[in-house]
Amino acid sequence: MDKNSVYRTNIIGAGEVGVAISADMDKNSIHKTNSIFWDTKGNEVLGATALPLYGAFVSEEKCQLFGDISGKKMLEIGCGSGQSLQYVGEHKASELWGTDISEKQIEKTKQLLTSCGLSATLICSPMEEECGIPEDYFDFVYSIYAIGWTTDLEGTFRRIASYLKKDGVFIFSWSHPIHKCVVAENDMLAFKKSYFDESWYSVSLDEGTLTLSDRKLSTYVNALSKAGFVIEQMIEQSDDEMMQSRDDNDDFAKKAKMLPVTFVIKARKL
Numbered sequence: 001m002d003k004n005s006v007y008r009t010n011i012i013g014a015g016e017v018g019v020a021i022s023a024d025m026d027k028n029s030i031h032k033t034n035s036i037f038w039d040t041k042g043n044e045v046l047g048a049t050a051l052p053l054y055g056a057f058v059s060e061e062k063c064q065l066f067g068d069i070s071g072k073k074m075l076e077i078g079c080g081s082g083q084s085l086q087y088v089g090e091h092k093a094s095e096l097w098g099t100d101i102s103e104k105q106i107e108k109t110k111q112l113l114t115s116c117g118l119s120a121t122l123i124c125s126p127m128e129e130e131c132g133i134p135e136d137y138f139d140f141v142y143s144i145y146a147i148g149w150t151t152d153l154e155g156t157f158r159r160i161a162s163y164l165k166k167d168g169v170f171i172f173s174w175s176h177p178i179h180k181c182v183v184a185e186n187d188m189l190a191f192k193k194s195y196f197d198e199s200w201y202s203v204s205l206d207e208g209t210l211t212l213s214d215r216k217l218s219t220y221v222n223a224l225s226k227a228g229f230v231i232e233q234m235i236e237q238s239d240d241e242m243m244q245s246r247d248d249n250d251d252f253a254k255k256a257k258m259l260p261v262t263f264v265i266k267a268r269k270l
């Protein structure tokens, strides 16, 4: 198959994105493309990317990965429109911090939290870069469908480890890489892409463009280990009740019955 026309499956649960164009791994141009998307489109396009949801069919209400967060200092990486910060704020976290590459998303977070009577320290920056976040400070760092956008996974995990106190917890969710390889076709699931292919590509979504790469699970696991984390729990299971509440003809729900569409990892800084 032509390298420039590899079929890619949907990003989360949004419409199929179709043809992918291979892209250079050039950090600046990836940041530029993706910031324009998040500045103009936003997270509603993807859906299910804020707590209590970790993504489609996985919920914190069922998984209880955070436990009691009252009095805890929390940092969200890629805070988007701020709903997850609202969720942890309403669960009595003592300090809220959020970062995002998009000025527009930071503005949305500010407005949402203000309307809920919550306050947070918000920083507009790519997660790969130094941006004044304190070190050895946070009880929890978390990220809901944002980590995968990094152009430097190992460097980003090292930074996240530096923000956490010893024994601090890092929780993140992202599209399961197997979901990105398989498409629903005539009541069958078909492999359309190699699981091993981590090359960067651009796709069109809702008249915008996003650039990303589908990393293997082992890439995430090994990068966590290199950054000094130990994995305590991993979720791959789709929630039965959430799947049943979807329409029977929904291809995405059918797919989720057969394979994980989201993964969540809870890791602890050693």
Ligand SMILES: C[S@@+](CC[C@H](N)C(=O)[O-])C[C@H]1O[C@@H](n2cnc3c(N)ncnc32)[C@H](O)[C@@H]1O
Pocket (backbone or CB within 6 Å): 031, 034, 035, 038, 043, 046, 048, 049, 050, 077, 078, 079, 080, 081, 082, 083, 084, 099, 100, 101, 102, 105, 125, 126, 127, 128, 143, 144, 145, 146, 149, 150, 151
């Ligand atoms: C799918 S959204 C999820 C955000 C959030 N969980 C929500 O639902 O509002 C991904 C977010 O990551 C941000 N993002 C993308 N690339 C980033 C990067 N390199 N550094 C920091 N944030 C980034 C985007 O601006 C976007 O707000």
